[in-house]
Amino acid sequence: MFRVLLWGGLGDALLASPSFKALKAAHPGCTLIVYCDSDAHWNIYRHNPHIDHLRKVSDYRSWVDVLCYRFKWRKFIVPNYGWFGPTKIYTKQAADIIAEYFSLTLTDNKPDVFLTPAEEAKGQQLVASWRNPVVINPTSRSSKNQEWLNERWEAVIQALPMYTFVQLGLTDEYALKGTVDLRGTISLRESMAVVKYSKGVVGVDSFFGHVARAMDRPAVTLFGASNPDIWGYPGQGNIYKKVPCAPCIDVLMDEPCPYGRTCMQQIAIGEVTAAIEANLPLD
The missing domain is CATH 3.40.50.2000 (Glycogen Phosphorylase B;)
Incomplete structure (x- = not known):
């Protein structure tokens, strides 16, 4: 046992x-x-x-x-x-x-999620009404040092009108302008179903990037305080600026960055829009 x-x-x-x-x-x-x-x-x-x-x-x-x-x-x-x-x-x-911890060596490290038929149907139903739906979540619950600037996310959304950006998350998280706002309106498992039937996920290093891998969906993930070697996935659109002080997640934890999040500041809007277009296919 x-x-x-x-x-x-x-x-x-x-x-x-x-x-x-x-x-x-x-x-x-x-x-x-x-x-x-x-x-x-x-x-x-x-x-x-x-x-x-x-x-x-x-x-x-x-x-x-x-x-x-x-x-x-x-x-x-x-x-x-x-x-x-x-x-x-x-x-x-x-x-x-x-x-x-389990004294195991994995041959397959893909995360597992097992949705019910009703949850799958809910995700399909929601996604069906949107053109090229892309899940977006700009928030890290573990450390604000992992977050990009919200105004830059909004610039990305404005620059890519061919996608419908669907914001998932909690109601206390910043509401991005120009998105379909589903924060707090559907269950966690229904949110994972939306990811499954979307074009993919964009955001910072957080939960929904791992859901994308579980659901075999592409993702564009911005890294800074953490790094893609540990929390990213090969073949996905990982953006990471290896500044001298990065990664700092295990040093600063949830303490504010004394350098103004240089690692995230260096990620340009055009770099993110290009990664989305390259990794998330349009209909």
Whole structure:
């Protein structure tokens, strides 16, 4: 039996999913129990056939197990790779780093999402009414140092009228002008379905870039405080300015950049529009 306790952001939760599949392949017949510390994590893993039992830490039925974890009475795998600063010691992808917690080497590090037919239908229905829909999310919940300037995103949107930019995310995030605004109007899983049936995803290093990989959709991702070696994907439109102080995510964490986010400032509007046109096909 394997017990996994998940922490971290939504992207980190998604990046752990390849290890679940590999674990079941390496240990046929084993039981995998995954404990989630948030409803969002739980929703990401719903209907995953590689997970035998999916539980919320907040559920009273999990209290005994949580106590066993706290007092080390049972063995738990806690793949919080951010604790030791991956950018300081690794150059391989985050999913492969997480697999080390399971004593595994991945042959396939693509994240897994398993949508229901109803969720798929909702995504298709929404996307069908838009011409060349592209999901956009300019926000990083982990560090503002990863964000580009919102006025530059709006300039990109204005420069590419052949695309319909669909903004996903939470209602407390900046609303970009010129988008179809779906922030907070559909569920997390319906948002992932929209990604699946869109032309692709553009944004900074955050959750929806990993959803794009899970759904086999192209993406254009802007990196600065983090780097594409760990959180990007080969073959996608990764834009990264390797200034001397980058990557700094494991040094500054959520502290503000003392240099005015030079790494993000150096990314030009034309560079992003060109990457979108090159990577996201038009009808």
